[in-house]
Amino acid sequence: MTTTVQELARNPVQPVTDAPMKRHQGYRRRERIYQWLFLVPAVAYLALFFGYPVVKNVLMSFQDYSTSTFYTGEAPWVGFANYATVISSSLFSTAMINTALFTAGSIAGQFILGLGLAVFFKRRFPLNGILRSLLLLPWLLPLIVSSAVWRWILDKDGGALNNFLESLGIISTGIPWLTSTSLALAAVMAVNIWIGIPFNVTVLYGGLQDIPDELYEAASLDGATGWKAFRHVTWPMLRPVVSVVLVLGVVYTLKVLDIILGLTNGGPANSTQTIATQSYALSFQNFKFGEGAAMGNILVLISLVFAVLYLRANRRAVDE
Amino acid sequence: MTIKTTFDAGTRHVRRSTGGAANDSRRWGTTALAILFLAVMLFPVYWMINASLQPNGATLQTSWLPLSPDFTGYATAISQQGGNLMTSLVVALGSVLFSLAIAAPAAYALAYFKVRGAGIVLFAILISQMIPGIVVANALYTAYNDLGLLNSIPGLILADSSHGIPFAILIMRAFMNNLPASVIEAAKVDGAGHLRAFWSIVLPLSRNALITSGLFTFLFTWSDFLFALTLTTTDQVRPVTLGIFQYMGAYVNDWSSVMATAVLASIPAIILLIAAQKYVAAGTTGGAVK
Incomplete structure (x- = not known):
C-alpha cells in the first residue's frame, strides 16, 4: 500500500x-x-x-x-362507471371519428408534402441549405402563435384567404372555414399539416442523404432513373425512416391539443372535438376529473397500440 | 435528427461540378422554385408581421403590404402582455437551468457508465414522449392543488421541464458518446473523481451540446400552452401563450394587438433558427481531440 x-x-x-x-x-x-x-x-x-x-x-x-x-378530500371508488359514462356519451363516437380523421388526414398530408419537398431539396442548387433551414420556422413557432395567425388568415370576414379568393373572383361571399361544422375539421387538419411539414422534410431528407450515390449510379446503368429510381432504390432504402416518421407522427398527432383549442376550441358544435380535447374539457371545463382521466387513459391506450406496432415493425426490420 | 441533416448539408455540397452556364441557370431555376415553395410555407409568418403593423381597430380589409406601418398594436401588446412575456421569460430560463442540471449528469452516466438499468432509463425516456400532455396535466393539477403549486412560477418551471428534460438527455448523451473515452480515462489516471471528470472535463467539452439542449429547452418551455392553461387559474402567473389564447376569446376586434403579441412570442424561435444552426453545426464538427 x-x-x-x-x-x-x-x-x-x-x-x-x-x-x-x-x-x-x-x-x-x-x-x-x-x-x-x-x-x-x-x-x-x-x-x-x-x-x-x-x-x-x-x-x-x-x-x-x-x-x-x-x-x-374524498373520492369514492366507482369502478368502471367513469369509462361507462364517457363511452356511452354521444360525444364519444364523434370524438373518436374526429381523432381518426384528424390523425389520418394530418399524417397523410404531412408525409406526402414532406416527402415531395425532401426529394426536391435533394437536388443541388444555390441557397439550398439556407432555404431548407428557413423551412423549419413553422415547426419552431409556439403552436398557439400559429393557431392565432391561422385563425386570422381563415377568418370569415377579414381573413386573408377569403380576401384572396374574393379578389380572384372565385367566391363572392366569405367561406366560414373555422365556423362551419362541415369545414372546421378540414381547416384544422390543414393547419396541422402546415405545422408538420418541416419535421417530415427534415427527417426524410436525412434519410435520403444516407442512401449511397453508388446505388443510383448502378440503377441508372440499368436504365432506372427518375420515377423508376425512386420506386426501386429510394423507396426501399427509405422504408425504415418512413416507418419512424409515420409512427412518431401518429403519436404526436393523437395528442394535439394546442392547435385545436386555439383555432376552434373544439367547436363549432363539437365538430373538431377529439379524444384529447374531450379529455381536457371533461377535466378542466366540467371539473369531472375522473371522467377526464378515463378519456385520457383511452388516449394512452390508443398511443400504446401504435407504440407496439412500431416496436414490432422495428424488430421485423431487424430480423429481415 | 436536425443535427444530422445540418451536418450533411455541410459536407455533401462539395461535389464535382459537371455543367457549364446552361446547368448553372437551370440550378438557379430550381432555386427560384424553392423560393416559391418557401414563400407559400412562410406566408403565415409574413402575414403575422404584416397584420401586426396594421392600424388598430375593426378594419375589415388588411392591406397586403404594411406600407404605412402602425405600431399601436405593439404598444397595446406590450402594455397588456408585457408582464406575461416576462413571466414566460422567467419560467423558460428557470426551466433551462433546471433541465440542464438534471439532464447533464444523467447523460454523462448513460454515455459512460455501464450502469445496470441504463437501458430501462433510456426506454422510459422514449416512452415518456408518447404520454399525452393532458394526462400529465390532469394528474398534476390535483397534486399541485394539494401542494400549493398552482399559480406559481416554480410549479410551472417543474411541469414545463417535462418538455425539455427527456430531449436534453438524449441530445447530450449522443454528443457525449462521441467524446473520445480516452479523455475521461486520462482524467481518471490523473486522479480526478467522477465529479471532477464530469465538471471540469466533460461539461466544458460538451459546451455545444449544452447550448443546443438549452436553446431547445427554452423554446419548448416558452411555447408551452397546456400547463399554462391547466396549472394556472388566476391572472397572477400567466405565460404569454395563455395571454394570446385569452386575447382570442370568442370574438376578436383588435387583430393587430394579437398579431403583435404573436410576433413578440415568436422572437425566441427566430433567434433559435439563426443561432442554433451555428451551434448545431459546431456541435458535430468541433470535437474534443482534433
Whole structure:
C-alpha cells in the first residue's frame, strides 16, 4: 500500500483497506453507488412527472373525482362507471371519428408534402441549405402563435384567404372555414399539416442523404432513373425512416391539443372535438376529473397500440 | 435528427461540378422554385408581421403590404402582455437551468457508465414522449392543488421541464458518446473523481451540446400552452401563450394587438433558427481531440 495522503485526497473514491479482495468489492460497490448518483435526479424527475401522472390517472379514472373532492378530500371508488359514462356519451363516437380523421388526414398530408419537398431539396442548387433551414420556422413557432395567425388568415370576414379568393373572383361571399361544422375539421387538419411539414422534410431528407450515390449510379446503368429510381432504390432504402416518421407522427398527432383549442376550441358544435380535447374539457371545463382521466387513459391506450406496432415493425426490420 | 441533416448539408455540397452556364441557370431555376415553395410555407409568418403593423381597430380589409406601418398594436401588446412575456421569460430560463442540471449528469452516466438499468432509463425516456400532455396535466393539477403549486412560477418551471428534460438527455448523451473515452480515462489516471471528470472535463467539452439542449429547452418551455392553461387559474402567473389564447376569446376586434403579441412570442424561435444552426453545426464538427 503506497497510497499517499495526497493521492487519497485527490481521489476519494479509492478506499484503502488491507485485504485486496475486499478492497476491490468495496470499491466496486462504491463506484456503482457513485455512478447511480448521476442518474438519480433524472430518474426521480421522470418518475414524478411521467410515472406518477400515469399511475394517478389510472387511479382517478376509477374514482368519482370532482370539484367536491378538492374540499372534502374524498373520492369514492366507482369502478368502471367513469369509462361507462364517457363511452356511452354521444360525444364519444364523434370524438373518436374526429381523432381518426384528424390523425389520418394530418399524417397523410404531412408525409406526402414532406416527402415531395425532401426529394426536391435533394437536388443541388444555390441557397439550398439556407432555404431548407428557413423551412423549419413553422415547426419552431409556439403552436398557439400559429393557431392565432391561422385563425386570422381563415377568418370569415377579414381573413386573408377569403380576401384572396374574393379578389380572384372565385367566391363572392366569405367561406366560414373555422365556423362551419362541415369545414372546421378540414381547416384544422390543414393547419396541422402546415405545422408538420418541416419535421417530415427534415427527417426524410436525412434519410435520403444516407442512401449511397453508388446505388443510383448502378440503377441508372440499368436504365432506372427518375420515377423508376425512386420506386426501386429510394423507396426501399427509405422504408425504415418512413416507418419512424409515420409512427412518431401518429403519436404526436393523437395528442394535439394546442392547435385545436386555439383555432376552434373544439367547436363549432363539437365538430373538431377529439379524444384529447374531450379529455381536457371533461377535466378542466366540467371539473369531472375522473371522467377526464378515463378519456385520457383511452388516449394512452390508443398511443400504446401504435407504440407496439412500431416496436414490432422495428424488430421485423431487424430480423429481415 | 436536425443535427444530422445540418451536418450533411455541410459536407455533401462539395461535389464535382459537371455543367457549364446552361446547368448553372437551370440550378438557379430550381432555386427560384424553392423560393416559391418557401414563400407559400412562410406566408403565415409574413402575414403575422404584416397584420401586426396594421392600424388598430375593426378594419375589415388588411392591406397586403404594411406600407404605412402602425405600431399601436405593439404598444397595446406590450402594455397588456408585457408582464406575461416576462413571466414566460422567467419560467423558460428557470426551466433551462433546471433541465440542464438534471439532464447533464444523467447523460454523462448513460454515455459512460455501464450502469445496470441504463437501458430501462433510456426506454422510459422514449416512452415518456408518447404520454399525452393532458394526462400529465390532469394528474398534476390535483397534486399541485394539494401542494400549493398552482399559480406559481416554480410549479410551472417543474411541469414545463417535462418538455425539455427527456430531449436534453438524449441530445447530450449522443454528443457525449462521441467524446473520445480516452479523455475521461486520462482524467481518471490523473486522479480526478467522477465529479471532477464530469465538471471540469466533460461539461466544458460538451459546451455545444449544452447550448443546443438549452436553446431547445427554452423554446419548448416558452411555447408551452397546456400547463399554462391547466396549472394556472388566476391572472397572477400567466405565460404569454395563455395571454394570446385569452386575447382570442370568442370574438376578436383588435387583430393587430394579437398579431403583435404573436410576433413578440415568436422572437425566441427566430433567434433559435439563426443561432442554433451555428451551434448545431459546431456541435458535430468541433470535437474534443482534433
